Amino acid sequence: MTPSHIFTIPSLLLLSGALVLSQDYEYTDFAYGTPPEVPRLSVPDYNAQLVYSYECASECSCPSFYPIAMYCDHRKLKAIPNIPSHIRHLYIQHNDIEEITSKPFINATSLREINLSYNKLQSSKVDKDVFSILKEIVQLHLEHNNLEDIPSPLPKTLRRLHLGFNKISKIPADATRELTELTVLDLCSNRLTDAGIKGKILSGMKSLMQINMCNNKLKSMPADLPESIQQISLENNSIASIPEGYFKKTPNLLSLRMSHNRLRFIAYSAFNLSKLMELHLGHNQISKPFFVPRTLEHLYLNHNDFKDLNVSLMCPSLDFGNPNMLTYIRLDNNKLRGQLDYYAYRCFPRLIMIFYGNQRKDDEEGSETKKSEKPERPKATRLST
Ligand SMILES: *[C@@H]1O[C@H](CO)[C@@H](O)[C@H](O)[C@H]1NC(C)=O
Ligand SMILES: *[C@@H]1O[C@H](CO)[C@@H](O)[C@H](O)[C@H]1NC(C)=O
Ligand SMILES: *[C@@H]1O[C@H](CO)[C@@H](O)[C@H](O)[C@H]1NC(C)=O
Numbered sequence: 001m002t003p004s005h006i007f008t009i010p011s012l013l014l015l016s017g018a019l020v021l022s023q024d025y026e027y028t029d030f031a032y033g034t035p036p037e038v039p040r041l042s043v044p045d046y047n048a049q050l051v052y053s054y055e056c057a058s059e060c061s062c063p064s065f066y067p068i069a070m071y072c073d074h075r076k077l078k079a080i081p082n083i084p085s086h087i088r089h090l091y092i093q094h095n096d097i098e099e100i101t102s103k104p105f106i107n108a109t110s111l112r113e114i115n116l117s118y119n120k121l122q123s124s125k126v127d128k129d130v131f132s133i134l135k136e137i138v139q140l141h142l143e144h145n146n147l148e149d150i151p152s153p154l155p156k157t158l159r160r161l162h163l164g165f166n167k168i169s170k171i172p173a174d175a176t177r178e179l180t181e182l183t184v185l186d187l188c189s190n191r192l193t194d195a196g197i198k199g200k201i202l203s204g205m206k207s208l209m210q211i212n213m214c215n216n217k218l219k220s221m222p223a224d225l226p227e228s229i230q231q232i233s234l235e236n237n238s239i240a241s242i243p244e245g246y247f248k249k250t251p252n253l254l255s256l257r258m259s260h261n262r263l264r265f266i267a268y269s270a271f272n273l274s275k276l277m278e279l280h281l282g283h284n285q286i287s288k289p290f291f292v293p294r295t296l297e298h299l300y301l302n303h304n305d306f307k308d309l310n311v312s313l314m315c316p317s318l319d320f321g322n323p324n325m326l327t328y329i330r331l332d333n334n335k336l337r338g339q340l341d342y343y344a345y346r347c348f349p350r351l352i353m354i355f356y357g358n359q360r361k362d363d364e365e366g367s368e369t370k371k372s373e374k375p376e377r378p379k380a381t382r383l384s385t
């Protein structure tokens, strides 16, 4: 081995290892196709500046180089100050606000973005019509509050809605039906149950690309996802199965994250999708292989119950003209014996990394009982082909 090899392997391992471990537990943005953020600091529009006033609430600051933004964050505010009519971006996160009334918003017809995260908002104190009067709003950050319900009605113009870390247990049909422009809906770390998302409540969001429902109390897959969906995050629920043909309705799926659930059986062709790139199934109880679609690049099967892995089933045919894209597979903390079938290297010619790591003994308990342990950094096998 040359010194450059010695250097490359651990650094690759470190890089991927860090990525894996940090993503296993907490919600992070998706690697693929995240819709562009509305820029927080755009280049100031000097023509516009001449027109806009420098009016600003006394509790807040409106930078002269960016006069369309009002910064009111980290000020122990208990109420929202009056918002001048030229303000497009309101940053009022990290305060003590419990209540939203319409009054401060009366002139705020230009608002595009509101960041009200890290406050103490209560649903009973949010005025019903406050958001619907905002005709230009595209981004609403309400994460880390005490909301029990999704505020509704919400304006149709909304593209990103962040509601993580609240106490929401249900999505009423009328809250989402009109949101035809919404691309990102984040509901991670709430109290969603199966009963709370029943019926035709999601498919009305015809532009939805990303839905995050990690850290909730779901026992089954959310029904009625729109065809536009590309990224699904359902980590850390109690989902035990995926209904037959479930993903037939989501042909555009790029990424599915379902680690820390109770999946046991996966239908052999469940993931026969033409765009899927990322599949996180770590910390479940899966023991039988399933078909790996050609486009899949990253596959996480760590902390499951595999005793062997029949690669011929994962990859039933070789197509050298159109090879499988898999580059990374994590298999540690299963009950595997011996190395992976050599056929894997032929069938997945792009494999760069297999995390094989430690395997559990046959009689050892599954991942559930070991949840509290800090996971060890898995051992890697680097392929020579
Ligand atoms: C709305 O704008 C008018 C006219 O500039 C002003 O007199 C009034 O105080 C404003 N109200 C609020 C709530 O900002
Ligand atoms: C909103 O505020 C939170 C909390 O400070 C921050 O992490 C986030 O980046 C902000 N988001 C936007 C779009 O400004
Ligand atoms: C899983 O979700 C629950 C809330 O349902 C949360 O309390 C817990 O910290 C989460 N666990 C992990 C490993 O993220």
Ligand SMILES: *[C@@H]1O[C@H](CO)[C@@H](O)[C@H](O)[C@H]1NC(C)=O
Residues within 6 Å of the ligand: 269, 272, 291
């Ligand atoms: C996957 O779907 C395609 C077309 O829908 C079908 O021809 C193929 O047989 C399926 N493969 C598996 C393994 O189910």
Ligand SMILES: *[C@@H]1O[C@H](CO)[C@@H](O)[C@H](O)[C@H]1NC(C)=O
Residues within 6 Å of the ligand: 310, 311, 312, 313
């Ligand atoms: C793997 O599965 C194929 C197809 O079902 C079967 O023919 C083969 O015997 C299996 N291999 C092992 C090692 O079990």
